[in-house]
Amino acid sequence: MTTAPARDVVEIENLSVTFATDAGDVDAVRDVSLTVGAGEVLAIVGESGSGKTVTARSILGLLPETALTRGAILLTSKDGSETHDVVTLSRRGLGEVRGRDAAMVFQEPSTALNPVFPVGWQIAEGLRAHGDYSKKEARAKAIDVMRRVGIPDPEERVDHYPHQFSGGQKQRIVIAQALALDPGVIIADEPTTALDVTVQAEILDLLRRCRDEFGTAIVLITHNMGVVADLADRVAVMYQGRIVEQADVRTLFSAPVDEYTRQLLGSVPRLGEGRARTADRAGARAPGWQEATPVVEARDLRIVYPGRLRRPDFVAVDGVSFAIRPGEVLGLVGESGSGKTTIGRAIAGLTKVTGGSLTVHGAEMNGMKERAFRPLRERIGFVFQDPASSFNPLLTIADAVAEPLVVHKRAKNPQEARGRVDELLEAVQLPKSFGDRFPHELSGGQRQRASLARALALDPELLIADEPTSALDVSVQKRVLELFDELQRELGFACLFISHDLAVVDLLADRIAVLYKGELVEEGTGEQVLGAPQHPYTQRLLASLPVPDPDEQALRRAEWDRLR
Amino acid sequence: MATSTTAVDAPADVPAPGRRPRGWRGLPVIRQLRQSVGLQRGMLVAGLVLTGIFLVTAIFAPLLAPFEYSQLRDPSGAFGAQQAPSSDHWLGTTVGGYDVLSRVIWGTRTALYVIVAAVLMSIVIGVLLGLVAGYFGGWLDRVLVVVADAIYAFPSLLLAIVVGIVLNGGESSLRGGIMAAALSITVIFVPQYLRVVRAETVRIKAEAYVESARVIGASHWRIMSRHVFRNATRTLPLILTLNASEAILTLAGLGFLGFGIEPTAAAEWGYDLQKSLSDVTSGIWWTSLFPGLAIVLVVLGLTLVGESLNDLADPRLRTRRRGPVTPADVGETSVVPGSPSADTAYLDGKGPA
Numbered sequence: 041m042t043t044a045p046a047r048d049v050v051e052i053e054n055l056s057v058t059f060a061t062d063a064g065d066v067d068a069v070r071d072v073s074l075t076v077g078a079g080e081v082l083a084i085v086g087e088s089g090s091g092k093t094v095t096a097r098s099i100l101g102l103l104p105e106t107a108l109t110r111g112a113i114l115l116t117s118k119d120g121s122e123t124h125d126v127v128t129l130s131r132r133g134l135g136e137v138r139g140r141d142a143a144m145v146f147q148e149p150s151t152a153l154n155p156v157f158p159v160g161w162q163i164a165e166g167l168r169a170h171g172d173y174s175k176k177e178a179r180a181k182a183i184d185v186m187r188r189v190g191i192p193d194p195e196e197r198v199d200h201y202p203h204q205f206s207g208g209q210k211q212r213i214v215i216a217q218a219l220a221l222d223p224g225v226i227i228a229d230e231p232t233t234a235l236d237v238t239v240q241a242e243i244l245d246l247l248r249r250c251r252d253e254f255g256t257a258i259v260l261i262t263h264n265m266g267v268v269a270d271l272a273d274r275v276a277v278m279y280q281g282r283i284v285e286q287a288d289v290r291t292l293f294s295a296p297v298d299e300y301t302r303q304l305l306g307s308v309p310r311l312g313e314g315r316a317r318t319a320d321r322a323g324a325r326a327p328g329w330q331e332a333t334p335v336v337e338a339r340d341l342r343i344v345y346p347g348r349l350r351r352p353d354f355v356a357v358d359g360v361s362f363a364i365r366p367g368e369v370l371g372l373v374g375e376s377g378s379g380k381t382t383i384g385r386a387i388a389g390l391t392k393v394t395g396g397s398l399t400v401h402g403a404e405m406n407g408m409k410e411r412a413f414r415p416l417r418e419r420i421g422f423v424f425q426d427p428a429s430s431f432n433p434l435l436t437i438a439d440a441v442a443e444p445l446v447v448h449k450r451a452k453n454p455q456e457a458r459g460r461v462d463e464l465l466e467a468v469q470l471p472k473s474f475g476d477r478f479p480h481e482l483s484g485g486q487r488q489r490a491s492l493a494r495a496l497a498l499d500p501e502l503l504i505a506d507e508p509t510s511a512l513d514v515s516v517q518k519r520v521l522e523l524f525d526e527l528q529r530e531l532g533f534a535c536l537f538i539s540h541d542l543a544v545v546d547l548l549a550d551r552i553a554v555l556y557k558g559e560l561v562e563e564g565t566g567e568q569v570l571g572a573p574q575h576p577y578t579q580r581l582l583a584s585l586p587v588p589d590p591d592e593q594a595l596r597r598a599e600w601d602r603l604r
Numbered sequence: 605m606a607t608s609t610t611a612v613d614a615p616a617d618v619p620a621p622g623r624r625p626r627g628w629r630g631l632p633v634i635r636q637l638r639q640s641v642g643l644q645r646g647m648l649v650a651g652l653v654l655t656g657i658f659l660v661t662a663i664f665a666p667l668l669a670p671f672e673y674s675q676l677r678d679p680s681g682a683f684g685a686q687q688a689p690s691s692d693h694w695l696g697t698t699v700g701g702y703d704v705l706s707r708v709i710w711g712t713r714t715a716l717y718v719i720v721a722a723v724l725m726s727i728v729i730g731v732l733l734g735l736v737a738g739y740f741g742g743w744l745d746r747v748l749v750v751v752a753d754a755i756y757a758f759p760s761l762l763l764a765i766v767v768g769i770v771l772n773g774g775e776s777s778l779r780g781g782i783m784a785a786a787l788s789i790t791v792i793f794v795p796q797y798l799r800v801v802r803a804e805t806v807r808i809k810a811e812a813y814v815e816s817a818r819v820i821g822a823s824h825w826r827i828m829s830r831h832v833f834r835n836a837t838r839t840l841p842l843i844l845t846l847n848a849s850e851a852i853l854t855l856a857g858l859g860f861l862g863f864g865i866e867p868t869a870a871a872e873w874g875y876d877l878q879k880s881l882s883d884v885t886s887g888i889w890w891t892s893l894f895p896g897l898a899i900v901l902v903v904l905g906l907t908l909v910g911e912s913l914n915d916l917a918d919p920r921l922r923t924r925r926r927g928p929v930t931p932a933d934v935g936e937t938s939v940v941p942g943s944p945s946a947d948t949a950y951l952d953g954k955g956p957a
Contacts, residue, residue, distance in 0.1 A: 062639065388819045417821035430812035434834050440813075444820040494816070 050076040055111035083272035118224035143218035149210035153202040160198030208239035236375040241584035266586030307518035309543035334363035342395035371549030421495030425507040427487035431479035438475030485516035648912040654905025662712040673710035673871035696890040710871035721786035730797025738805025752795035764788035781865030804836035845910030
C-alpha cells in the first residue's frame with residue numbers, strides 16, 4: 041500500500057477498545073489496524089471522541105482499568121531486536137517497554153512536568169529506571185538531550201524548575217524526556233494544542249528534527265489539519281472509532297476518497313475566504329456610516345491587574361484605541377496573554393478600566409458603578425469560550441435562555457418567556473424540544489448555539505464573542521460560524537469577535553485588530569492586515585499559521601524560517 | 605447550507621447517553637443504590653439497613669418499648685436495681701432501677717431529636733454564612749474564616765460543654781437538654797459547613813455561567829439564590845450523614861461527662877454508660893453493653909451510608925459493572941502468530957490458533 045519503509049516499529053492489528061461506564065459499555069475503538077514505519081510521521085486525525093487518543097495511548101498500554109482491549113499491538117524496539125505484544129504484556133514488561141521502545145508527549149506541558157523537581161532530574165528519572173546510570177552520567181545525558189531539543193544554556197538550566205520555563209520550552213523539555221532513551225516511536229498527543237501559533241511552529245520544527253536527527257517515528261494525534269500538512273508523512277482519519285481513510289499526506293489533501301475526510305477538509309477555515317464577503321458588506325452600507333457614533337470607542341485604554349505581595353502590577357492592556365461602529369464586526373486577534381479577553385470583559389463591565397477612556401453605548405466605563413451600568417447591559421450580549429461551563433447545570437436550556445428576559449422584566453417567569461425562547465432556539469437552528477433538556481444532554485456545538493440564543497435574547501446592539509469556537513471541532517466550528525454570520529447579517533448587531541485563530545477572524549470580521557503584549561500593533565481590513573501585514577509581529581503570526589495544504593505549507597515554512 | 609446544519613448536528617429526539625433517570629429512580633439515595641455494585645453496594649445496603657432500623661425504632665419507640673424511660677415500678681412493685689436479664693426485663697435493669705431495653709429504645713428518640721435539630725441549625729447557618737462569605741469575599745469573608753478557624757482550634761467536646769453550661773444553666777428538661785446538646789453541636793459544625801460551602805461558592809463564582817448571569821445584569825441576590833446556592837450545596841448530603849454520626853458521639857460524650865439530659869427527662873445512652881461504669885468491675889455487663897452497642901451500631905450505620913455515598917459521588921472511586929464479553933465476534937480477533945496471547949484467547953472463548 042505504501043512505499044514500504046524498512047521496518048515497522050508499531051503494528052496494530054484489529055484493535056478494539058471498550059470502556060465500562062455508568063451508561064453501559066462504550067466502544068471507543070473498533071477494529072483498527074495500523075502500522076508505523078521506522079522514522080515515519082503518522083498523523084491520526086479526527087474529531088473529539090473519534091478514538092484517536094485511545095488508539096495512540098493503547099500503544100503504551102496507558103488505558104484506564106475500565107478499558108477492555110482486544111486485538112494485538114506489536115511494538116518493535118528501535119534496533120529491531122525485540123518485538124512485544126503490548127496487549128498481553130505484564131505490568132513489569134510494560135514498564136520496560138515504556139520509554140525505551142515508545143514514549144509519550146502530552147498535550148499540556150504545564151501539567152506533564154512535576155513542579156517540585158528540577159527538569160534535569162525529571163529527564164534523568166527515565167534513564168535511571170531503565171539502566172545503570174550514575175548520577176553524573178544521567179546528568180550529562182540530560183544536558184545533552186536538552187541541548188539537542190534547543191534549550192539554551194542547558195548546563196545551567198538543567199537545575200531549573202518547570203515554572204522557570206515558558207510554555208514552549210516546557211514542551212521542549214517534555215519532548216527531551218521522551219527522547220532521553222532514544223525510543224523507536226514517540227506518541228505525541230496534541231503536542232501543540234495548548235501553545236500559541238508562533239510557539240506551535242517552533243515545536244513542529246523540533247518534532248521534524250526528532251525524526252530527521254534521531255530517526256524516531258512519531259505518531260501525531262491532532263485535530264488541526266494545518267499541523268498535519270506541516271509534519272505528517274502519512275495520515276489516518278478516524279471517525280466513530282474506525283479508520284475511514286489512510287493515505288499518504290499529499291494524496292489525502294489533494295484527492296480525499298472518503299466522504300467524511302472530504303467534509304473534514306472542507307470545514308477547515310482558510311485564510312482569504314472572507315474577503316469577498318467583507319467587500320460585499322462594505323459596499324452595501326449607507327453613505328453616512330463612517331460618521332455614525334461608535335457603539336464602543338476606546339482611547340488609550342489601559343487595564344492593570346494589581347500585583348500581590350510585592351509583585352509588580354501586571355499591565356494587561358496598554359494604550360489601546362479602537363472603535364466599533366453600529367453593525368460592524370471587529371475581529372480581535374492575539375496570543376494568550378495579549379489582553380484580548382481582558383478588553384472584551386472590560387466592555388461587558390466584568391473587569392475594571394484603569395486608565396484612558398472606554399465608552400460603551402455612550403457611557404464612560406472608567407469609574408463606572410455597577411448599578412449605573414446595569415440598565416445598559418440589556419444592549420450587550422456575551423458569548424463565552426467554554427460551552428461546557430457557560431450554562432448552569434441545574435437549569436434547563438429554556439430556563440437559561442429565558443434568564444435575560446426575566447432579569448430585565450420582559451417576562452415574569454421562564455414559563456411566560458417560553459414563546460420568545462422557542463423563537464430564539466429556532467433562530468439558532470435548534471429544535472424547540474431542546475429547551476427542556478439540560479446542558480449536559482447537548483453536544484458542545486449545540487450548547488454554543490444555545491449560548492448564542494441567550495446572548496441574542498434581548499436583541500442587543502452589541503455582541504461580544506470571546507473565542508466562541510475554540511473549544512469546538514472543526515466541522516462543528518464551521519456550522520457555528522456560518523450561523524453566526526447569518527444572524528449577524530439578519531439582525532445587524534455590532535460585534536467584537538475575539539479569537540486566536542486568524543483564519544476564523546478573517547471569515548467573519550470587517551476589520552481586524554492585532555494585539556501583542558497588551559498593545560494594538562496593527563488594525564485594518566482583512567485585506568490590509570492579512571494581505572500586506574506591516575508590523576513584524578503580524579508577519580510572524582501569519583507565517584507561523586500552518587495551512588491545510590502540504591505543498592503550500594512547505595513554502596510557508598521557508599518564509600517562516602526567513603522571518604525567524 | 606442552513607438545512608444541512610440541523611440535519612447533522614441536531615438529532616431531534618435521540619436521548620443523550622448518560623441521561624439522568626427521572627422519577628423515583630432519580631432520588632438521591634435510590635439512584636446511588638442502583639448505581640453501586642459489589643463491595644460498595646454491600647456497604648451502602650448495610651448502612652441503610654442499620655440507619656433504617658434506627659429511624660423505625662425512634663419513630664415507634666412508645667410502641668416498641670415495654671416501659672417508660674423513667675419508669676421505676678410497675679403494678680407488681682419496684683423493678684429493683686441491677687437485675688440480670690430475665691423474662692420481665694429482657695436486658696436487665698440499671699443501677700438506678702430503670703429497664704435497660706426501654707432506655708435503649710427511648711434513647712434512639714433522643715438521639716434522633718438531637719441529630720435533626722443540630723444538623724438543621726448548622727446547615728441553615730453554615731450555608732448562609734458560607735454563601736455570603738464566598739460570594740462577596742472581602743473583610744467579611746476574612747472575619748468569618750478566622751472565627752471558624754478559632755472554633756476549629758478548640759477541642760470540640762470542651763466547646764460543647766462550655767456551650768451546654770452557658771445555655772443550660774443546670775436545667776435538665778427534655779427540650780432544654782436536647783437544645784443544649786444540639787446547639788453545642790451546631791457551634792462545632794457550622795465552621796465545617798461554612799468552609800465547604802464557601803470553597804464551592806468561590807469556585808462557582810468563577811464559572812462562566814455565573815459570569816454570564818452578571819453580564820445579563822442579574823442582581824447579586826438572584827445569582828446567589830438561582831445559580832450559586834444549588835450548585836454549591838450538592839455535596840452537603842454527604843457531610844450531613846457523616847456529621848449526624850458525629851452528633852451522636854458528641855451527645856453521648858456530653859452525657860457521659862455528666863452534662864447531658866437527666867434520666868427523668870429523657871433516655872440518653874451516654875448517661876446510662878456513665879452510670880454503669882462501676883458495674884463493669886463487678887461483673888454486671890448488661891448495663892453498659894447495650895447502650896454502648898446502640899451507639900456503635902447507629903454511628904456505624906450512618907458512617908457507612910455517608911462513606912459509600914461519598915465514594916459513589918466520585919467517578920474515580922466508583923466501581924462499575926464490567927460489560928459482558930460477548931463471544932459472538934470470535935472470528936474477528938486475530939491471534940498473534942508466534943505469541944499465543946492467553947488473554948485474548950480466553951476472552952474470545954477460543955484457544956490459540
